[in-house]
Each structure stands twice: as structure tokens, then as C-alpha cells.
Amino acid sequence: MADTKVGTAKVGASAVGAVSAGNVTSSDIKVQLSLVKAVGKSGFGIPLILAGGQDQEIPYTECLDLDEVRAVCGVNSVIYTAAALMLAQSTERFKIAVRAVTGKSAEEIPNLLGKDWRQLVVPTEGADGESTVEELSDVVEATDRMYFATVRDLNTVPEAAYSGIQDGQPAQIARDRTVGFYYPQKGVYATAALVGKIAQKQPGTYTCKNLILDNLQPLELDDTMVQSVQDKGCLTFVTKAGDNVTTEGKTIGGEYIDIVDGKDYIIYRIQHDSQKILNQSDKVPYNDNGIAQLEAACVGVMKDCYGDGNLIIATGDDGKPAYTVQYGKLSQTSAAERANRHYSLGRFSFSLLGAIHSADVNGSIII
Structure with missing residues (x-):
């Protein structure tokens, strides 16, 4: 089954209500994206290890290796233990962030949204006086980040959907920003290994099934338990x-x-590349030429995400990249938008390139 993404791009301070990725507190570009599933067909950001309920605070610090983590946290902290497992997944150095608070970790997350982290690991989740997996998930689900939880007890896994507001209406929203990794052994933060494995990879080049993780013992589970x-x-x-x-x-x-x-x-790239046009131009004119500059940024992202190892966008039945980009002309904009220097007629769509996770192979024996 193919997945088709449909999105809009907006420019201007008056654009609100959009979903965006990365540190976007000062961005003029907002990107909205919805997922439409077709029937019948088939490393950006850095990890953050956040510990709550600690004896002393450790400020948000970005580290390139375990020595730097040790200098900040010492070797006896849960942050160091999680970081050691995370960084063991690669022979190359990659950046992670650490933070410790004396209060609950879930209460600290909103204060960290201005930082450039993406994957959250909380080694203290579920401890006495600390935030639960569900409490952490509830906070992260309202952001553009992802939370990777180590689950010790399947009874603590939150429901697959939560009550929220979608398109201005009450709705049940899927917990698609929360990953649960069942690993009951205490003191081992399994999601740190998973995050370490994928954090350095380019989106579109991997899936999270059948990943070989280092320094982590497999569980002996039968098919029923799995x-x-x-x-x-x-x-x-x-x-x-x-x-x-x-x-x-x-x-x-x-x-x-x-x-x-x-x-x-893709949201992050469109937002980033469009913002660069605004930053590097003395003036982007509100005419068809200026609109074309923004459209070119979006087209450039789509091209970058297709082919030559960039495996996010699929190939259509016609053999061409399965994306479309359409930005409305000046004549289609309203007087109010032009007066407010706001443009909202950017449209794009693309089909995601899937992956093989399992297969059936049929054969016969000739005697």
C-alpha cells in the first residue's frame, strides 16, 4: 500500500496552526502536512537523554562522545548509562544532548522545545515520583518531536489514541510520536540503543524492523509473546x-x-529552505517571480528526497518521481493576504516509498 502525503506551505507572520519540525520558534515558514492512505497498493535532529527526579540539575548540554557525557554527568548517572548504550551503536561520533532535572521530566519538555533535539529518551520514566510513560507521551504528542519509551510492563503502555483537537474538532488522535520498546530488564534502557542506531541515518534510508543493536541482550520470547x-x-x-x-x-x-x-x-526541509530564501534576499517580491522562488525551494526538496540514495519519495506508475508541487499565481491571492504580506497558496503532495518487512515464498519439491 502506498502512502500519499498532501501538504501546504505558508509564508508570513500571520500563518498559524501548522505542524512544523525542528527549532522553529523564529521561522516565518509554516508547513502543514496530512497523511492520506491509498487503498489497494503497496539524521536530522539529535537525541536527547532527559532524566527527572535527580539530586541536582544538569543544564541542556550537547555532547559528541562518551567522554564529554562523563564530564557533564559523571559515570554513575542513569544518563551516562543510557548514553553509553546509545553511542555504542556507531563507530562514528554523533551528537547527543543531555539534561537532568530535580522535578518531573514531563514538566521540563516544554522548556526544551527551542533546542534542536528530536528523539527523546527518558531513563527515569516510571520511577517513584517521576513521570509515567503516558504522561511523557501526552506532552510529546503535542509537539513535533518523538518519544522512545522503554516499557518494563505492557500494562503501562498508554492507549493507541488520545483525546485531542484535530482540525478544530474534538478527535481521537493516534500516538504516532511515541515508540514503545518492551524490555523488562531493569537498568537497561533499550530505546537508547534503538535511537543510537537510527539517529545518525538519513530519513528514508532505514526502517526500525530487523535492526541489529549492539551491547543489548535479546529476549527469549515465543511467537505468542512477541x-x-x-x-x-x-x-x-x-x-x-x-x-x-x-x-x-x-x-x-x-x-x-x-x-x-x-x-x-520533508516538513523541516521545506521550512528550512524556504526560510533561507527570505534570509538571503533583500526582498522577495510579492509577484509571480517571488512566488516562483518559494516554489523552487519546495521542488528542490522533493528532488533531494527522490533517488540516488534518498529513499523517501516513490516512483509513480509512469516511471517518474511521485510528487507534485503547485504554487498559486499572484492573480489567485487575496487583497488581504497581499496587504499582510502573507502567502498561503503553496501545495505539494508525494507518495512515500515503502519497505519490505516480510515475505511469503512458495515452492515445490520435484521427486
């Missing part, structure tokens, strides 16, 4: 064909993790 984990919207870590790998790579809400990543990456 299915119970997946029925709760979680993944886990088992042995297949002699390799220790993750099971199905979905969010608690049921969406594939790589789909959320691909969507967020």
Missing part, C-alpha cells in the same frame, strides 16, 4: 536467523516509525 507485545503497539528485541534484531518498527499509534520520520524531514 504478538502480545506488538498488539500493544510496541516492538521488542529477539533473535532471528542468528542475529539479534528488533521486531516490527511501529509507533504505539500504529504508524511506521520511518513514515513519521520521512514526513517530518
Whole structure:
């Protein structure tokens, strides 16, 4: 089944209510994106390790290796333990962020949204006096980030959907920004390994199923138990064909993790590249030439996300990249928008390139 994304791009201070990715507190570009699932067909941001209920505060600090984490947190902290597992997933250095608070971790998240982190790992989740997985999920689901929870008890997994507001109306919204990793062994923060494995990868080049994780022991689970984990919207870590790998790579809400990543990456890129045009021009004229500059930024992102190792956008039945970009002409804008220097007629859509997660192979024996 193919997934089609439909989005809009807006320019100007009066654009509100959009979903965006990254540190966007000072951006003039807002991008909205909805997911439309067709029937019948088939490393951006950095990880943040946040610990609540600690004896002393540690300010938000970005680190490039375990030595830098040790200098900030010491070797006896849960942050250091999680960071060691996270950084062990690559032979190359990559940036992570750490933060410790004396209060609850969920209460600190809003204060950190101006920072450039994307994947949240909370090694203290569920501890006495600390935020629960559900409390952390409720906060993150209202943002453009993702929360990776290590689940010790399947009974603590929040429901796949939560009550919220969508398109101005009350709705049940899927928890597509929360990932549950079932790993009951205390003191081992399994999601740190998963995040470490994917944080350095370009969106579109990976899925979260069958990932080999280092320095993490597989669980001995039978098929029934693995299915119970997946029925709760979680993944886990088992042995297949002699390799220790993750099971199905979905969010608690049921969406594939790589789909959320691909969507967020395209939003971020359109926003970033369009903002660069505003930053680097003395003036972007409100005429067809100025609109064409913004359209070119969007087209450039689509091209970058297709082919040559950029595996977010699929190929259509006609053999061409499966995306469209259409920005309305000046004659289609309203007098009010022109007076407010606001443009809202940018439109784009694209089909996501899927992945093979399983296969049936039929054969016969000739005697």
C-alpha cells in the first residue's frame, strides 16, 4: 500500500496552526502536512537523554562522545548509562544532548522545545515520583518531536489514541510520536540503543524492523509473546536467523516509525529552505517571480528526497518521481493576504516509498 502525503506551505507572520519540525520558534515558514492512505497498493535532529527526579540539575548540554557525557554527568548517572548504550551503536561520533532535572521530566519538555533535539529518551520514566510513560507521551504528542519509551510492563503502555483537537474538532488522535520498546530488564534502557542506531541515518534510508543493536541482550520470547507485545503497539528485541534484531518498527499509534520520520524531514526541509530564501534576499517580491522562488525551494526538496540514495519519495506508475508541487499565481491571492504580506497558496503532495518487512515464498519439491 502506498502512502500519499498532501501538504501546504505558508509564508508570513500571520500563518498559524501548522505542524512544523525542528527549532522553529523564529521561522516565518509554516508547513502543514496530512497523511492520506491509498487503498489497494503497496539524521536530522539529535537525541536527547532527559532524566527527572535527580539530586541536582544538569543544564541542556550537547555532547559528541562518551567522554564529554562523563564530564557533564559523571559515570554513575542513569544518563551516562543510557548514553553509553546509545553511542555504542556507531563507530562514528554523533551528537547527543543531555539534561537532568530535580522535578518531573514531563514538566521540563516544554522548556526544551527551542533546542534542536528530536528523539527523546527518558531513563527515569516510571520511577517513584517521576513521570509515567503516558504522561511523557501526552506532552510529546503535542509537539513535533518523538518519544522512545522503554516499557518494563505492557500494562503501562498508554492507549493507541488520545483525546485531542484535530482540525478544530474534538478527535481521537493516534500516538504516532511515541515508540514503545518492551524490555523488562531493569537498568537497561533499550530505546537508547534503538535511537543510537537510527539517529545518525538519513530519513528514508532505514526502517526500525530487523535492526541489529549492539551491547543489548535479546529476549527469549515465543511467537505468542512477541504478538502480545506488538498488539500493544510496541516492538521488542529477539533473535532471528542468528542475529539479534528488533521486531516490527511501529509507533504505539500504529504508524511506521520511518513514515513519521520521512514526513517530518520533508516538513523541516521545506521550512528550512524556504526560510533561507527570505534570509538571503533583500526582498522577495510579492509577484509571480517571488512566488516562483518559494516554489523552487519546495521542488528542490522533493528532488533531494527522490533517488540516488534518498529513499523517501516513490516512483509513480509512469516511471517518474511521485510528487507534485503547485504554487498559486499572484492573480489567485487575496487583497488581504497581499496587504499582510502573507502567502498561503503553496501545495505539494508525494507518495512515500515503502519497505519490505516480510515475505511469503512458495515452492515445490520435484521427486
